[in-house]
Amino acid sequence: MSRDEELLARVALTWLTEPGTWSVHRLVDRLGPAGALDLLLDGGAPEESLRATVAARSRQGDARAVAADALARAERLGARVVAPRDEEWPVRVGDLRRLVLKGGDRRVDRETAPPLCFWVRGAWPLNEAFDRAVAVVGARAATPYGLHVATEIGYGLADRDWTVVSGGAFGIDAAAHRGALNAGGLTVAVLACGVDRPYPMGNAALFDRIAETGLLISEWMPGADPLRPRFLIRNRVIAAATAGTVLVEAAARSGATQTVNRALAIGRRAMVVPGPVTSAMSVGAHEMLREQPSARLVTGVPHVLEEVGRIGADLAPPARAPQQPRDLLDDDATLVLESIPRRGAVGVDRLAARAGVDVRTALRKLSLLEELGMVRRRDDGYALATGGARSPGTAS
Amino acid sequence: MSRDEELLARVALTWLTEPGTWSVHRLVDRLGPAGALDLLLDGGAPEESLRATVAARSRQGDARAVAADALARAERLGARVVAPRDEEWPVRVGDLRRLVLKGGDRRVDRETAPPLCFWVRGAWPLNEAFDRAVAVVGARAATPYGLHVATEIGYGLADRDWTVVSGGAFGIDAAAHRGALNAGGLTVAVLACGVDRPYPMGNAALFDRIAETGLLISEWMPGADPLRPRFLIRNRVIAAATAGTVLVEAAARSGATQTVNRALAIGRRAMVVPGPVTSAMSVGAHEMLREQPSARLVTGVPHVLEEVGRIGADLAPPARAPQQPRDLLDDDATLVLESIPRRGAVGVDRLAARAGVDVRTALRKLSLLEELGMVRRRDDGYALATGGARSPGTAS
Numbered sequence: 001m002s003r004d005e006e007l008l009a010r011v012a013l014t015w016l017t018e019p020g021t022w023s024v025h026r027l028v029d030r031l032g033p034a035g036a037l038d039l040l041l042d043g044g045a046p047e048e049s050l051r052a053t054v055a056a057r058s059r060q061g062d063a064r065a066v067a068a069d070a071l072a073r074a075e076r077l078g079a080r081v082v083a084p085r086d087e088e089w090p091v092r093v094g095d096l097r098r099l100v101l102k103g104g105d106r107r108v109d110r111e112t113a114p115p116l117c118f119w120v121r122g123a124w125p126l127n128e129a130f131d132r133a134v135a136v137v138g139a140r141a142a143t144p145y146g147l148h149v150a151t152e153i154g155y156g157l158a159d160r161d162w163t164v165v166s167g168g169a170f171g172i173d174a175a176a177h178r179g180a181l182n183a184g185g186l187t188v189a190v191l192a193c194g195v196d197r198p199y200p201m202g203n204a205a206l207f208d209r210i211a212e213t214g215l216l217i218s219e220w221m222p223g224a225d226p227l228r229p230r231f232l233i234r235n236r237v238i239a240a241a242t243a244g245t246v247l248v249e250a251a252a253r254s255g256a257t258q259t260v261n262r263a264l265a266i267g268r269r270a271m272v273v274p275g276p277v278t279s280a281m282s283v284g285a286h287e288m289l290r291e292q293p294s295a296r297l298v299t300g301v302p303h304v305l306e307e308v309g310r311i312g313a314d315l316a317p318p319a320r321a322p323q324q325p326r327d328l329l330d331d332d333a334t335l336v337l338e339s340i341p342r343r344g345a346v347g348v349d350r351l352a353a354r355a356g357v358d359v360r361t362a363l364r365k366l367s368l369l370e371e372l373g374m375v376r377r378r379d380d381g382y383a384l385a386t387g388g389a390r391s392p393g394t395a396s
Numbered sequence: 397m398s399r400d401e402e403l404l405a406r407v408a409l410t411w412l413t414e415p416g417t418w419s420v421h422r423l424v425d426r427l428g429p430a431g432a433l434d435l436l437l438d439g440g441a442p443e444e445s446l447r448a449t450v451a452a453r454s455r456q457g458d459a460r461a462v463a464a465d466a467l468a469r470a471e472r473l474g475a476r477v478v479a480p481r482d483e484e485w486p487v488r489v490g491d492l493r494r495l496v497l498k499g500g501d502r503r504v505d506r507e508t509a510p511p512l513c514f515w516v517r518g519a520w521p522l523n524e525a526f527d528r529a530v531a532v533v534g535a536r537a538a539t540p541y542g543l544h545v546a547t548e549i550g551y552g553l554a555d556r557d558w559t560v561v562s563g564g565a566f567g568i569d570a571a572a573h574r575g576a577l578n579a580g581g582l583t584v585a586v587l588a589c590g591v592d593r594p595y596p597m598g599n600a601a602l603f604d605r606i607a608e609t610g611l612l613i614s615e616w617m618p619g620a621d622p623l624r625p626r627f628l629i630r631n632r633v634i635a636a637a638t639a640g641t642v643l644v645e646a647a648a649r650s651g652a653t654q655t656v657n658r659a660l661a662i663g664r665r666a667m668v669v670p671g672p673v674t675s676a677m678s679v680g681a682h683e684m685l686r687e688q689p690s691a692r693l694v695t696g697v698p699h700v701l702e703e704v705g706r707i708g709a710d711l712a713p714p715a716r717a718p719q720q721p722r723d724l725l726d727d728d729a730t731l732v733l734e735s736i737p738r739r740g741a742v743g744v745d746r747l748a749a750r751a752g753v754d755v756r757t758a759l760r761k762l763s764l765l766e767e768l769g770m771v772r773r774r775d776d777g778y779a780l781a782t783g784g785a786r787s788p789g790t791a792s
Contacts, residue, residue, distance in 0.1 A: 278544065297693075
């Protein structure tokens with residue numbers, strides 16, 4: 001089966017049955033995506049409830065046509081779909097196969113299968129972005145204390161070359177993303193809706209900044225609504241794709257504590273920032289520390305690095321090669337390279353002005369960068385190639 | 397040996413060698429207090445350093461004479477000495493026999509023997525006061541947050557009939573004592589100096605209130621100075637005499653965390669209140685939670701009771717008998733009883749006025765209370781007997 005056929009089937013399956021559905025995941029294991037899709041569309045789902053879901057969705061449209069339409073729309077948006085056979089697939093999410101939650105009566109506790117595909121906005125290859133990644137999650141109605149701490153942790157992690165992953169929500173999520181952006185680091189928002197219309201709208205400017213320098217990713221196709229259950233289904237990805245999850249402020253029994261529980265259940269580090277016992281916004285954090293002996297109290301970035309660094313040392317080779325193309329560049333070349341926008345192209349005059357070099361130097365450095373495969377010339381100016389220093393993907 | 401002789405020897409030993417000295421404790425075990433004292437005074441201490449200490453002290457006075465003098469002074473102050481053979485001895489401090497601290501190079505880590513005696517101001521028998529007791533300790537330079545939490549915990553514990561034990565210091569200690577006093581409960585200050593001159597002076601009014609309704613206790617004789625090492629030596633008593641220790645705010649490596657470590661080392665509950673990670677005054681608390689897996693995060697009185705209540709249920713019969721003499725009293729008798737001051741006597745007219753009953757009723761209830769052994773008539777009016785409702789010692 002071609003990559004395109006497979007992708008189309010994966011997208012169609014996600015639309016037909018929602019991400020995380022175990023019986024679908026098992027069918028894909030057995031029959032491949034296209035075979036599983038055919039079976040489901042023929043009414044052959046192994047469970048009555050799934051048959052009903054498929055039938056209901058099918059009345060709204062032809063799954064393959066919907067998928068083809070979404071893929072076309074994504075291309076126009078500059079988004080891409082990534083599937084397990086792609087080199088950039090973040091393999092850690094496969095550990096969701098081991099995720100079994102106790103007492104899971106709710107759909108969100110039962111449907112925890114690995115994702116079938118990701119929609120992605122942003123240039124970084126997923127595998128690279130998640131290579132050294134920590135999730136920072138917490139309350140939407142965060143206090144100034146929590147916002148301060150989340151920003152500091154986001155900043156500190158990014159500053160030490162760790163990717164900061166969160167859900168793009170108000171409060172702690174946004175603070176963590178912002179901290180990472182302020183450090184000039186990489187941050188990933190894992191969304192529960194289409195990457196073309198990230199939710200909440202109030203964070204639109206933040207999402208734009210994230211898409212420029214980091215990644216917006218989602219299991220749901222462009223246009224998908226941020227339905228409430230989707231946030232909880234999404235949380236398993238935040239937990240699985242990262243080396244550990246840091247909880248900063250959570251009310252009692254919150255969605256963020258649920259992410260931490262998922263992280264623990266598949267052997268990721270669970271880290272919790274305490275707060276004043278007088279604050280309702282720390283009740284969930286303190287509960288977690290009391291009830292989960294494996295959850296570790298952390299007070300800042302050094303503690304977080306101690307936890308995830310250990311994982312890294314145990315399971316992975318040194319995460320970044322010491323010698324990269326960017327290390328070969330002189331100061332002017334670096335300035336020029338860093339003055340090219342993450343997305344889109346720029347003319348040489350503007351680029352020279354941004355970089356603070358004369359046009360002649362800019363042109364010389366641009367031809368060097370082109371030779372190194374870091375920059376490419378387009379009709380509308382110079383743009384980053386997929387690979388480039390402090391920019392996505394020497395690996396791709 | 398008479399009780400008086402033994403007491404005199406214990407007091408003399410404490411003065412000669414400072415509390416907590418293991419070699420002295422072992423001598424007392426073998427030879428009794430008087431025998432141990434004789435041996436030491438004859439220069440027969442088993443260690444050179446102890447011989448030097450005894451010789452130095454002996455040049456300042458005759459140990460038995462100093463002890464006799466202290467006992468006489470204590471009597472004038474209304475203080476008493478309590479020794480292990482007394483019924484009211486708080487037996488839990490005997491668990492200090494098991495206290496072995498790792499890496500103990502400092503005197504305070506080596507000299508952790510059980511106390512030889514206690515000097516006591518206040519009417520409650522020690523055993524009763526410590527029957528259901530929790531220590532609340534923490535930073536002197538506490539923040540408003542810490543003071544608030546310590547006061548709340550002191551209040552809540554006292555309100556549920558637990559004795560609040562602390563060290564009488566500024567900050568968290570004082571807040572815990574005050575909380576207990578505000579709840580009309582029992583609080584004990586364990587001092588590192590004479591009970592006649594509790595330190596710090598700035599807490600003098602607090603100490604007066606504690607002495608009236610609770611206890612001031614010390615291993616050091618009246619007049620003893622609050623020398624710095626004595627505070628740390630004292631801490632082992634706070635840890636040992638209580639069912640558990642709650643730490644509220646502590647800077648890194650503070651004396652209060654040392655108390656918690658002693659509590660853990662002899663199997664007491666160690667409880668730690670977290671705080672903002674941005675506060676230097678919570679650094680020691682968070683360190684404790686990270687480094688001591690047995691230390692439990694608590695956010696308030698219910699969590700504390702869960703910890704120490706469990707101990708109580710495991711090791712002790714229900715701590716208070718449901719039926720006590722006071723349960724037999726009618727409302728007027730209770731009013732009269734509760735209007736008698738904790739210390740000193742009161743005339744019947746003033747008593748009736750305080751209780752809000754007429755003098756005839758007051759007299760009738762007083763004779764009932766006398767018969768029940770709860771009140772005794774003195775030349776200067778009516779006073780509490782050693783036993784009385786909400787007052788010291790139905791047990792003695």
